[in-house]
Amino acid sequence: xxxxxxxxxxxxxxxxxxxxxxxxxxxxxxxxxxxxxxxxxxxxxxxxxxxxxxxxxxxxxxxxxxxxxxxxxxxxxxxxxxxxxxxxxxxxxxxxxxxxxxxxxxxxxxxxxxxxxxxxxxxxxxxxxxxxxxxxxxxxxxxxxxxxxxxxxxxxxxxxxxxxxxxxxxxxxxxxxxx
Ligand code: FES
Numbered sequence: 001x002x003x004x005x006x007x008x009x010x011x012x013x014x015x016x017x018x019x020x021x022x023x024x025x026x027x028x029x030x031x032x033x034x035x036x037x038x039x040x041x042x043x044x045x046x047x048x049x050x051x052x053x054x055x056x057x058x059x060x061x062x063x064x065x066x067x068x069x070x071x072x073x074x075x076x077x078x079x080x081x082x083x084x085x086x087x088x089x090x091x092x093x094x095x096x097x098x099x100x101x102x103x104x105x106x107x108x109x110x111x112x113x114x115x116x117x118x119x120x121x122x123x124x125x126x127x128x129x130x131x132x133x134x135x136x137x138x139x140x141x142x143x144x145x146x147x148x149x150x151x152x153x154x155x156x157x158x159x160x161x162x163x164x165x166x167x168x169x170x171x172x173x174x175x176x177x178x179x
Pocket of ligand 1: 117118119120121122123154155156157
């Protein structure tokens with residue numbers, strides 16, 4: 001693994017497929033997971049499932065093929081089913097469960113509902129986490145940038161346009177609010 005990036009890159013690449021397995025233990029802290037090493041081998045997606053008792057990544061197949069396994073590690077978007085846990089010691093993992101504040105949905109969540117940017121919802125957690133990671137680093141992404149950023153996420157229901165429009169709308173609203 002010499003010379004590779006500290007986390008699996010996003011979108012997933014062939015190289016990232018080598019990064020299975022990890023040893024990790026963690027605890028739930030307001031939607032993030034603080035990682036400490038243990039003698040178990042787990043991927044980040046399994047950690048999130050076991051520590052947060054969540055189902056936000058239930059669509060994940062563990063191969064990085066599509067979207068449900070998106071999480072952020074210290075703010076960086078990764079495919080959790082491919083992330084090597086040993087690399088996450090001391091890091092915070094952002095998950096779909098941490099997106100809302102109490103019973104207040106994140107603007108992206110509200111917009112997805114408002115614009116019907118989801119149908120079956122299997123892909124939705126991954127799209128939301130990915131979109132938030134994009135808006136956190138770029139408050140004014142172009143449509144092309146949004147489509148590229150979300151390219152690792154697959155949706156079999158909506159056809160993508162509603163999702164992209166929702167992200168563009170939220171970005172515009174957040175910029176307006178920040179003025
Ligand atoms: Fe069904 Fe995206 S809403 S796969």
